[in-house]
Amino acid sequence: MxxxxxxxxxxCFGVRRAIQMALDASKDSDVVFSTGELIHNPQFVQELEEQGIKVAHDAKDIHDSTVIIRSHGITREDLTLLQAHGNTIIDATCPYVSRTHELIQTAINEDYEVIILGDARHPEVIGMMSYGNQHTRVIAPGEIPTDLKGKRVCLISQTTQKIENLNKLACDILPQVLELKVYNSICxxxxxxxxxxxxxxxxxxxxxxxxxxxxxxxxxxxxxxxxxxxxxxxxxxxxxxxxxxxxxxxxxxxxxxxxxxxxxxxxxxxxxxxxxxxxxxxxxxxxxxxxxxxx
Ligand code: SF4
Incomplete structure (x- = not known):
């Protein structure tokens, strides 16, 4: 065989970085809260919990504590809430994810309608959406929006998508739009x-x-x-x-x-x-x- x-x-480097930042923080605090599971691996999350790194499912429940933002990032609203609640924030958002937040804000400022390719229920995409505006939407792989005639569109992707999906969506959209800006944000x-x-x-x-x-x-x-x-x-x-x-x-x-x-x-x-x-x-x-x- x-x-x-x-x-x-x-x-990946983003996950390694987040785990190291959480472990370092746990040396100085009895409890460190992570905004959702630090990584999508139940067995490892259990091991981290034994080292004082606990999962918090809602930002509004965390006050005056040490909080680590996981590599997926969080919404703008949750970040504001955590700051308002007097928490010490350790931002382990992966730089690839932070870049998507910046690109979406730039595209909005330039008056593009932003389309995010990805899974609308995934925390990374929920975080990305929060940097958009009322016209920003998520399109799942395989879906084709049909209401983009004459629009200026910016297409960006969840960092873990397949490049073929991004290619396909860009090609499907192009015939409809006035202008298409595509960011390859796949890490x-x-x-x-x-x-x-x-x-x-x-x-x-x-x-x-x-x-x-x-x-x-x-x-x-x-x-x-x-x-x-x-x-x-x-x-x-x-x-x-x-x-x-x-x-x-x-x-x-x-x-x-x-x-x-x-x-x-x-x-x-x-x-x-x-x-x-x-x-x-x-x-x-x-x-x-x-x-x-x-x-
Ligand atoms: S964006 Fe890429 S490098 Fe960053 S955490 Fe996700 S998979 Fe890892």
Missing amino acids: ILRLAASSGF LATTQRQNASAALAKDSDLMIVIGGRKSSNTKMLASLCSQYCETLHIETEEELKAETLLGKARIGLCAGASTPEDRILKVYNKIKKINGEEDLATRIHNIPLFKEESC
């Missing part, structure tokens, strides 16, 4: 991860995508890989059954930006054990094909 891990799998970490995962899927009999079921970028990886080979999305190694691996000579692994290294290792080592192999890995860097992201 050939078992490989796609390059750039696991924590480099996502692009590298998607390219490496797709390349591995093309050369595998089975792809196993590891990551939280609520993680947008992990779901996107699973959808991408399933275009090329049989694909399984799991959160932990416990979901992996020996029968699934039967007859699969080339197995590829990849993982979302919020998947910790030890989750990837556990899946890799479980497959090795099922296959009767004893050379288990202690670091993902030892797994064939893996290379750390370069952004």
Whole structure:
């Protein structure tokens, strides 16, 4: 059996940065609140909670505390509320996400109608929307707006979208509009991860995508890989059954930006054990094909 891990799998730089900032803050405070789950990975969120980093689901519930804004960012309104409530704010919004907030504000000031490609329920997109105006809207992949005749439109994307989706929407909109400004706001970490995962899927009999079921970028990886080979999305190694691996000579692994290294290792080592192999890995860097992201 050939078992490989796609390059750039696991924590992206934005997630690593947010976790490090939260851990640093927890050394100085008994409790640090994060605005929603710091990463979309239930097992890891539990581990962080044991270190005093607790999830707050509503900004209005946090007063006079240390608060970390997670990498997805938050809405403008929630930021104002947190400041008004006397909190010490540690802003771990990923720079790629902050850039989308700035671009949306600039486009609004230049009188463009802003369209955000993404998942309207995702916290990152909810945050982006708050920097728009009453004309700003979210379009899901595959949808085509038909009311843009003669308008000046700015198209921007959730950072974890597939580039094909952005390409397609831009082409679908172009014939209607007077002017179209398109920002490629898909982050480099996502692009590298998607390219490496797709390349591995093309050369595998089975792809196993590891990551939280609520993680947008992990779901996107699973959808991408399933275009090329049989694909399984799991959160932990416990979901992996020996029968699934039967007859699969080339197995590829990849993982979302919020998947910790030890989750990837556990899946890799479980497959090795099922296959009767004893050379288990202690670091993902030892797994064939893996290379750390370069952004
Ligand atoms: S996936 Fe990209 S935008 Fe999101 S936190 Fe990671 S580096 Fe930042």
